[in-house]
Amino acid sequence: MPIQIREFAEQVLYGNTLEEKLAFPREEIVDTQPGAALVGAVELNRPAHLKLRTEDARSNSPSNAKLIDERERGRLLHFFCNHELLATELMALALLRFPDAPASFRQGLLETLKEEQIHTQLYLHRMKQCGVEFGELPLSDYFWRSVSTMEDPLDYVTRLSLTFEQANLDYAREYGAIFETVGDSATAGILDRIYRDEIGHVGFGLRWFRQWKARGKSDWEAFKERLVFPMSPARAKGNQFNAEGRSEAGLDESFISDLRLFSQSRGRTPRVYWFNPNAERYAAQNTAQPLTTAASNLGDDLSFLPAYLAKKDDVLIVSESPSKAFLQRIQKCGFTIPEIIAANTQSGQPKAPDIKRKLNGLRPWAWTPDSISFFEKLLPKVTHSFDAKSLWTEFARSLFSKETSAAWARQITPDPPVDDWMAPRAIYGRPVRDYQELTAARNAFNELGYADLAIKAPFGSAANGNRILRAEEALSSRLKKWIETLWDTQQSVIVEPWLDRVFDFSVQFEYSAKIAKVIGFTQIANNARGQIHGVITNGFCKGASNEITRFLFESIRGRPRAYTWYENTLAPQIAAQLAQSNYNGPFGVDAFVYRDPDNQLRLKPIVELNPRYTMGRVGLELGKRNAPSSMGFLQILSRSQIKKNGVQRFSEYAAKLETEHPVVLTSEAKPKIVSGSLPLVDPTLAQDFLAVYHVRERFADLPI
Numbered sequence: 001m002p003i004q005i006r007e008f009a010e011q012v013l014y015g016n017t018l019e020e021k022l023a024f025p026r027e028e029i030v031d032t033q034p035g036a037a038l039v040g041a042v043e044l045n046r047p048a049h050l051k052l053r054t055e056d057a058r059s060n061s062p063s064n065a066k067l068i069d070e071r072e073r074g075r076l077l078h079f080f081c082n083h084e085l086l087a088t089e090l091m092a093l094a095l096l097r098f099p100d101a102p103a104s105f106r107q108g109l110l111e112t113l114k115e116e117q118i119h120t121q122l123y124l125h126r127m128k129q130c131g132v133e134f135g136e137l138p139l140s141d142y143f144w145r146s147v148s149t150m151e152d153p154l155d156y157v158t159r160l161s162l163t164f165e166q167a168n169l170d171y172a173r174e175y176g177a178i179f180e181t182v183g184d185s186a187t188a189g190i191l192d193r194i195y196r197d198e199i200g201h202v203g204f205g206l207r208w209f210r211q212w213k214a215r216g217k218s219d220w221e222a223f224k225e226r227l228v229f230p231m232s233p234a235r236a237k238g239n240q241f242n243a244e245g246r247s248e249a250g251l252d253e254s255f256i257s258d259l260r261l262f263s264q265s266r267g268r269t270p271r272v273y274w275f276n277p278n279a280e281r282y283a284a285q286n287t288a289q290p291l292t293t294a295a296s297n298l299g300d301d302l303s304f305l306p307a308y309l310a311k312k313d314d315v316l317i318v319s320e321s322p323s324k325a326f327l328q329r330i331q332k333c334g335f336t337i338p339e340i341i342a343a344n345t346q347s348g349q350p351k352a353p354d355i356k357r358k359l360n361g362l363r364p365w366a367w368t369p370d371s372i373s374f375f376e377k378l379l380p381k382v383t384h385s386f387d388a389k390s391l392w393t394e395f396a397r398s399l400f401s402k403e404t405s406a407a408w409a410r411q412i413t414p415d416p417p418v419d420d421w422m423a424p425r426a427i428y429g430r431p432v433r434d435y436q437e438l439t440a441a442r443n444a445f446n447e448l449g450y451a452d453l454a455i456k457a458p459f460g461s462a463a464n465g466n467r468i469l470r471a472e473e474a475l476s477s478r479l480k481k482w483i484e485t486l487w488d489t490q491q492s493v494i495v496e497p498w499l500d501r502v503f504d505f506s507v508q509f510e511y512s513a514k515i516a517k518v519i520g521f522t523q524i525a526n527n528a529r530g531q532i533h534g535v536i537t538n539g540f541c542k543g544a545s546n547e548i549t550r551f552l553f554e555s556i557r558g559r560p561r562a563y564t565w566y567e568n569t570l571a572p573q574i575a576a577q578l579a580q581s582n583y584n585g586p587f588g589v590d591a592f593v594y595r596d597p598d599n600q601l602r603l604k605p606i607v608e609l610n611p612r613y614t615m616g617r618v619g620l621e622l623g624k625r626n627a628p629s630s631m632g633f634l635q636i637l638s639r640s641q642i643k644k645n646g647v648q649r650f651s652e653y654a655a656k657l658e659t660e661h662p663v664v665l666t667s668e669a670k671p672k673i674v675s676g677s678l679p680l681v682d683p684t685l686a687q688d689f690l691a692v693y694h695v696r697e698r699f700a701d702l703p704i
Contacts, residue, residue, distance in 0.1 A: 003025045003028070004030060004034075006034055006099070008024075009096050013042070013044070016047065021089070029110065034106075039097075044144055054145075071132060074129075074131055077123050078134065081123035084119040084123060086144055088116040095113075123190070126187055154212040154213065158209060158226045161206070161209070162236060164235065165201045169238075170240055170241060170242045171238040174240045179191065206219075213226075218254065219255045233264070237260070243260070262339075263338055263339045268360070270313050271359070271360050272315045272317065273306035273316045274375070280400050282366075283459050300319040303319045305681065307338055307340075308622055309618065316338045317342075320685050334671040341353055351376070362375045362378060366612030366613070367585070395581055402429065408573070409604075423602050423605070429495060438493075445496070449597035454467070454497070456495075458491075467479060499596075501530070505522060505524055506522050506535075507520075508522070512585075514578075516587065518566050521562065535619035535634040536619070536702070537623030548593055586614070589606055590606075591606060618634060625673055635692045637653075639688050661675070663695075673695045677694045679693075
């Protein structure tokens, strides 16, 4: 006697035993009495030992390294088996929820359900051979929570077929290869069969998705719109993206490339990054009032740069979304791409777009009045609450001033210095507020043997606020006007000796929970005026003389000199100072080695304090993508600089780089950059500035 599809689906969904859930009828299955639609929340019925937990049990699955052990392989199969059983149950639920769906859809769903039953049985058998019983480990209900609320057949194919089953195109092939590697060909064979079946399942869902999606929408647009957070396209892919399987399932090239690039948190609460590079200017004016167009262009052109600081589950707010071609090239080089949200930051006082979920933190380039205003609406969504007003105080503002940098340096420098390799206290800058003080400072430094002076704006960055006053040189009218403007706007200028610097570098700290931790050193390439020319990555002393290398790395109590002083002396000082504030985050310190009037090398350990991200910090992250034998150079180019290369637009310059210095990678699977030059921001969007990364196998070949 025939059995109705409805009866069979009820058996699977409400069965009290695993045997009931996995038994496929031998009788003919008909669909003449589909019954009324099952509505409302449904509680999944399972045997007691197979009850689901509300938390995601993924963390209980073993790492790949442990899979050489048979029981550990059984534990992983336990995780997979639960997914297959849940897929079976969800397909039964879909048959009961949508009795009016087209007959061919329901028949196809029935055939898919039968294959999921077989997959579950295959896992059960192999898992038992590995010494693991189904139900002895926690079982996650994530799939059930994500799909069981489906409201129509389009929801079903979007969530299950095109999301979770599509992700299995990656996982089944990836783990099949892993099991083969550890010598478990039996399990590898099971995963290969499941992989082939999943191609058909995704193809089945895709055909109906295309029939039911909104007219005028591409597959990708409709797919993205149909998923509601926390579901997102990020759930439709695994660790190793399998374009071939997706193409075989019928997905088009455009959809596949868009999915490959897509990023959004799959559970981890994200941090939100935003590039606001004019920290010192906002600190100087002490308000969030918008700056000039030229200043804002820097932030717009380089708004993608924090992508190299973020993780793939984080969010990056940019002025304009980069092109797919640019993102594909960056991804091909091994860089992860965070979730990208475009916001109009080019008019008036920009505001962050609303992000409708909890956030782990906000990470502007700098916490200054503009970023506090920008993130105002997102502050309540941060999981650990903090008072935005306490982020900008007079103390916080002072950290951006070179007057504070000099004061810190004097404070921690003994007089006379205990170590003959340290700069003496007397060479640090002093604030001057009128011409009388300027003359006195000039005379004092001349008596110490320093003829040339550096005059600096208290709030200035990248040496753009610096002027050099040479020995016996009178103050020009232009220099006087510049100084007097600073006295009017910033109340002082900083005067210090112009030193014979021979090696510039920066030290990157991360301050959190009242601890300042050194996370890396980067060499800085500066021009003759002390303006930053670029950052050298993963080659701290590359290009330096043996004398300078010995000076920096000569051991003190078994540790290199540079690391010892910054970790043991400066890090606790930074922590003690920042304990006065509500600040947590990056902190950079610029420094250099110079020759004193007696031609001796000395270290000026603090040139500037940077309570923010720096290009040196970006350089540290970029260096992780270099091949071990290669080194890199991060460069920020202006439009006038590229014109010297005979091109007018940044897109032309990028094309020229690609021709003259194509990127060479170690491999496609786990790429590292061996050599080549590539833009770090989309050159088709850049107006005035372009970030470029050059990687070479020899230091001498870097364009420094």
